Amino acid sequence: MARYVLTDAQWQKMAPYCKGKPEDPGRTGDNRRFVEAVLWIARTGCQWRDLPAEFGHWNSVYDRFRTWAKASVFEQMFQAVSDDPDMEYAMVDGTIVPVHRHGHGAKGGPQRQAIGASRGGWTTKIVALTDALGNLVRFQLLPGHRGEPLAVAPLLDGLKFGGLIADKAFDSNWIIRDMVARNAEIVISQRPQRRPPRQIDAAIYTWRHLIENFFCQLKEFKRVAIRCDKTDISFNAMIHLAAVKLQLQ
Numbered sequence: 001m002a003r004y005v006l007t008d009a010q011w012q013k014m015a016p017y018c019k020g021k022p023e024d025p026g027r028t029g030d031n032r033r034f035v036e037a038v039l040w041i042a043r044t045g046c047q048w049r050d051l052p053a054e055f056g057h058w059n060s061v062y063d064r065f066r067t068w069a070k071a072s073v074f075e076q077m078f079q080a081v082s083d084d085p086d087m088e089y090a091m092v093d094g095t096i097v098p099v100h101r102h103g104h105g106a107k108g109g110p111q112r113q114a115i116g117a118s119r120g121g122w123t124t125k126i127v128a129l130t131d132a133l134g135n136l137v138r139f140q141l142l143p144g145h146r147g148e149p150l151a152v153a154p155l156l157d158g159l160k161f162g163g164l165i166a167d168k169a170f171d172s173n174w175i176i177r178d179m180v181a182r183n184a185e186i187v188i189s190q191r192p193q194r195r196p197p198r199q200i201d202a203a204i205y206t207w208r209h210l211i212e213n214f215f216c217q218l219k220e221f222k223r224v225a226i227r228c229d230k231t232d233i234s235f236n237a238m239i240h241l242a243a244v245k246l247q248l249q
Helices: 008-017 031-044 058-070 073-081 148-156 173-182 202-218 232-247
Strands: 090-098 116-118 121-130 136-143 163-166 185-188
Touching: 008 031, 008 073, 031 058, 031 232, 058 073, 058 232, 073 232, 090 148, 090 202, 121 148, 121 202, 136 148, 136 232, 148 173, 163 173, 163 202, 173 185, 185 202, 202 232
Parallel strands: 090 163, 163 185
Antiparallel strands: 090 121, 116 121, 121 136
16 A cells, blocks of 8 residues: 555645644544545545445445545645746646546436537546646646637736736637737647748647646546546545645655
8 A cells, every 4th residue: 555655744634635634623534544545446436335344344445535525625725835836838628538437427417517429429528727837737638529729817816927828729719819918929820721830839839748747647646537436526625635646756
C-alpha cells in the first residue's frame, strides 16, 4: 500500500482543509486514512467494495466520500495547494474518457451528468486549463459529443494571463476576439480555412506538450482514465483529489 500512502509533508498541506478535524464540532475521524483510501480507489480504479480492510469498511468510506464531494472539500483542497500558478501563459486542451457501465444510471439520465454518445461510445470530456508550467488551474466536464470550445468561457472567467496556447480545436472567432480584448498573445494553431491566416510563435506553441503531459499523468489514476462515477459531483471530486496528489509530488 506504500505507493498510495501520503508523505507527512503532503498530508500537512492537505489536513487543514479536511472535514471532521479534532478541533471541529461534531463527528471526527481518521482523515488521513480516509484520504489515502480514496486515493487508493482513484489510482487502482477498483470498485468501492474491493477497498482493503485496513482502510476501513468500504461503505463508510464511500458515504464519507460522497459527503465531502458534495461539500466541495476536494476542490477546496486543490485550490489551497495550487494557489500560485504561473500565468505568463495559459494552456487549454481536452481529453475524452470512456464511461464504464457502472457510471450510468444517475437520476435524470446521462445528459444530466456530462455523459454523451460519441464515436467512442458513451464518453465524458475533461477540458482543462493549465498554467505555463502545465499545472492544472481549472477544468470543466462536457458530454463526449460536445465541442471543447464550449468550456472555454467558464475556464477563462476572471483569470489574467499573458497569452493562450491551444490547438486548432480552439481556433474560434469569439475566442480570438476575447484574446484581443484581453491584450493576450494568441498562440492557437489555426484551421486551414481561416482568412487571413495569423502568424503564431511556433517555439511557444511547442509548450503544448506540458498540458498533454498533465493529461497523461492524470490518467494514471484509473478512476479518472475510465469514468466509473455516476454523478459529475463524484467524478469532479476524483479529478480534484488526483490533481492535489500530482501538485504535491
